[in-house]
Amino acid sequence: MAEGFKSGFVALIGRPNVGKSTLMNKFLGQKLAIMSEKPQTTRNKINGVLTGENYQVIFLDTPGIHKPKHKLGEYMVQVAYNALKEVDLILFLVEATEQEVGTGDRYILEQLQEIKTPVILVINKIDLVQKDAILPVIDAYTARKQFAEVVPVSAITGANLQALLDNILKYLPEGPKYYPDDIISDQPERFVMAELIREKVLELTRDEVPHSVAVDIEEVTARKNETVYVRAVVYVERESQKGIIVGKGGQMLKKVGAFARQDIENLLGSKVYLDLWVKVKKDWRNRANILQGFGYKLDT
Numbered sequence: 001m002a003e004g005f006k007s008g009f010v011a012l013i014g015r016p017n018v019g020k021s022t023l024m025n026k027f028l029g030q031k032l033a034i035m036s037e038k039p040q041t042t043r044n045k046i047n048g049v050l051t052g053e054n055y056q057v058i059f060l061d062t063p064g065i066h067k068p069k070h071k072l073g074e075y076m077v078q079v080a081y082n083a084l085k086e087v088d089l090i091l092f093l094v095e096a097t098e099q100e101v102g103t104g105d106r107y108i109l110e111q112l113q114e115i116k117t118p119v120i121l122v123i124n125k126i127d128l129v130q131k132d133a134i135l136p137v138i139d140a141y142t143a144r145k146q147f148a149e150v151v152p153v154s155a156i157t158g159a160n161l162q163a164l165l166d167n168i169l170k171y172l173p174e175g176p177k178y179y180p181d182d183i184i185s186d187q188p189e190r191f192v193m194a195e196l197i198r199e200k201v202l203e204l205t206r207d208e209v210p211h212s213v214a215v216d217i218e219e220v221t222a223r224k225n226e227t228v229y230v231r232a233v234v235y236v237e238r239e240s241q242k243g244i245i246v247g248k249g250g251q252m253l254k255k256v257g258a259f260a261r262q263d264i265e266n267l268l269g270s271k272v273y274l275d276l277w278v279k280v281k282k283d284w285r286n287r288a289n290i291l292q293g294f295g296y297k298l299d300t
């Protein structure tokens, strides 16, 4: 171990849509976690690895902690909660635009009471408010819990992110370089591909398709002319949702496929033939056995 080298695991938590994925992507300088206007798009842990000369920070992008409404919800909360106990530091993201602590954040604060890991309160989206609006937000949260640090940032503009990184490093122990320098994620490419497709479905269909969309990558094979063949299935719960995703004369599916293919080509660095299907699987969210099939594995 190099003298003075620091490393450790940092969990990002916060209500859906507070900007966890945006923050991680800004740190890593690459699009890994998916982003969308819709809440709860981050379902699995994505380990992003930020390596500097004297440090390595391994980020766990945990699913949004929230009150579970169905089996998938319970599962997501469990994954997030387990992650919190394992890590060296927690970043709790909240929004600068919220002057009061809402029910979602109160629920997270309750969960945090039980956990001994240090927590940095990160006030995100400061680009959306006047400077003097930040203080009341800080007061509202610090009245409910003692935080190791409080750092206002903008994940989008990058404002104050260096200060946040400096603060993160304060709480990491001396440790080894867990991953090689050039790695930024240990997620298999298949997972990232599935997430890119999910992102396009959610974005392009706007609010018409609920979160009951799962994407399974069935096949990835190298073809002639350096083209990669990818067969993916988008699973929905109802015929009507399938209709929306396919669209009139297949127009919507074509669009989803075209955008997703572009991103997958960037990811793989080669030409891609994307074979995209939509299938109905009834009520999959409430059937734990099917969840396993989609790769949502609970590690306890």
Ligand SMILES: Nc1nc2c(ncn2[C@@H]2O[C@H](COP(=O)(O)OP(=O)(O)OP(=O)(O)O)[C@@H](O)[C@H]2O)c(=O)[nH]1
Binding pocket: 014, 015, 016, 017, 018, 019, 020, 021, 022, 023, 034, 035, 036, 037, 038, 039, 040, 041, 042, 063, 064, 124, 125, 126, 127, 128, 153, 154, 155, 156, 157
């Ligand atoms: N103005 C502004 N918008 C932001 C900032 N950070 C994130 N956003 C926007 O907020 C929305 C949600 O961001 P995400 O990064 O997807 O949020 P998330 O917390 O990962 O959401 P889930 O994956 O659903 O838990 C996106 O539209 C982002 O562009 C910020 O600093 N300023």
